[in-house]
Amino acid sequence: MFNPDDRIAIALSGGKDSLTLLHIMHKIERDFPKAELYAITVDEGIKGYRDEALENAVKACEKLEIKHLVVSFKELFDITLDEIAETIKGVEGELTPCSYCGVLRRRALNIAAKELGATKIATAHSLDDEIQTLILNIIHGDVLKIARLPQDSPEAKNFIPRVKPLREIPEAEIAFYAYLTGISFQSRVCPYAPQALRSEVRFFLNQLEENHPGIKYTIYHSLEKLKSLIQPPSKPEITFCRICGEPASKPICEVCNMLDRLKKLKSQS
Ligand code: SF4
Ligand code: ZN
Numbered sequence: 001m002f003n004p005d006d007r008i009a010i011a012l013s014g015g016k017d018s019l020t021l022l023h024i025m026h027k028i029e030r031d032f033p034k035a036e037l038y039a040i041t042v043d044e045g046i047k048g049y050r051d052e053a054l055e056n057a058v059k060a061c062e063k064l065e066i067k068h069l070v071v072s073f074k075e076l077f078d079i080t081l082d083e084i085a086e087t088i089k090g091v092e093g094e095l096t097p098c099s100y101c102g103v104l105r106r107r108a109l110n111i112a113a114k115e116l117g118a119t120k121i122a123t124a125h126s127l128d129d130e131i132q133t134l135i136l137n138i139i140h141g142d143v144l145k146i147a148r149l150p151q152d153s154p155e156a157k158n159f160i161p162r163v164k165p166l167r168e169i170p171e172a173e174i175a176f177y178a179y180l181t182g183i184s185f186q187s188r189v190c191p192y193a194p195q196a197l198r199s200e201v202r203f204f205l206n207q208l209e210e211n212h213p214g215i216k217y218t219i220y221h222s223l224e225k226l227k228s229l230i231q232p233p234s235k236p237e238i239t240f241c242r243i244c245g246e247p248a249s250k251p252i253c254e255v256c257n258m259l260d261r262l263k264k265l266k267s268q269s
Contacts, residue, residue, distance in 0.1 A: 001163040002120060005034040009118035009160075011109055012039040012061070012068070014053025016178040016185040017124035019060055021166055023183060025122065026064045040112040040121075042105050043072040045080025046190060053186040060183070071112045073104055077259060085192060087265050097192040100258060107246070107255045113160050125164040128171040128202065131219045134226075135201045146223070147230040159247070170216060 002008065010025060012018045022039060029037045041057045043050050054070065061068035074080050081101055088094040113121050137145045166174060178185055193199055208215050240246065241253035248254075 001122075001165060002035070004032050006119045007036045007038065007117055008120050008122055009038045009040050009109075009113040009116055011121060011123045012041050012057045013124075014041065014050075014055070014057035014060075014186055015124075016175050016183070017126055017166065017171070019056065019183050019185050020174050020178050020181075021122065021124040022060055022064065022066065023181065025165070026066065037066055038116050038118060039066050039068045040109060040116070041068065041070045042108045042112070043070060043074075044101055044105065045073050045082055046192070047082055049186075049188060049190050052188065056185055067116075069112050069116060071108050073108065076108055076111065077104060077255075079259070079262060081192070084262060087262050087269070091265060096195050096197075098196040098198070100262075101192070103254050103258060110160060110246075118160055121160050121162045123162060123164055124166050124174075126166050126171040126174055127168055127216055127220055128205065130164070130167050131205060131216055131223060132198055132201045134219065134223045135205070136198060139197065139201075144230065146226050168220065 008025065008029070010018065010022050012022055025037060029035050039057065039061050041054060043054055058068065058070075060066075072080075081097060081104075084100050085097040088097070088100075109121060134146065137143060177183075205216065205219075238247045238249060239251070241248040241256055242251050243256040244253060246253055246255070252260075
């Protein structure tokens with residue numbers, strides 16, 4: 001996943017998974033003097049939730065002496081996730097707060113990683129996250145999203161490569177590691193999580209695992225096989241968004257589309 005001289009930016013939410021990744025990467029990185037480690041926290045603006053996680057993230061970086069960059073939705077997009085949730089509340093056919101959060105956070109991470117000159121972004125996705133996403137893609141009819149992006153594709157070349165070092169580790173084992181090593185992390189759940197279909201899929205997979213131990217690994221191996229079997233869709237050449245100038249496959253990128261829709265909804269209310 002890494003080269004010995006990578007500048008690695010860890011996406012640090014302040015939850016157990018990302019704090020565990022930070023500690024493990026910090027241990028490994030000591031043996032690679034040419035590699036550099038940074039942490040990025042995206043503050044989505046979720047009152048009573050992100051504040052606590054942010055505190056844990058700041059403390060961990062101070063303790064491990066890792067340069068930490070915090071960027072917020074408010075400063076980058078002039079809107080917090082709480083304001084987004086309020087704007088879309090009750091609007092028929094609207095996306096969930098998590099859909100907005102995912103797209104905007106991805107952009108925020110990319111902006112911050114570029115600022116740091118990072119050559120890799122490491123995220124703390126666990127085995128559970130990976131198989132949940134697989135099931136969600138199947139439910140949404142997005143099976144082509146499972147395909148691996150070829151490294152020489154215009155999309156892959158325009159974005160900082162992302163790696164998931166914990167992707168074969170079950171969430172429960174990451175939590176266990178965090179407990180055993182005394183990492184203090186946030187236990188509160190995001191107030192918008194229950195609205196997401198992912199929560200139901202998570203519950204379903206946990207039930208399956210309880211009745212059939214090891215089944216999460218079986219699903220993960222199926223995912224890996226599917227990745228090599230499914231041909232990635234041939235996408236149009238990457239151009240640049242007419243509004244923000246970021247790489248996009250359409251004239252206006254998804255982030256600008258979302259922000260524009262929110263502006264219209266706000267002005268209607
Ligand atoms: Fe964002 Fe949804 Fe995660 Fe909350 S649960 S941080 S809204 S993606
Ligand atoms: Zn744009």
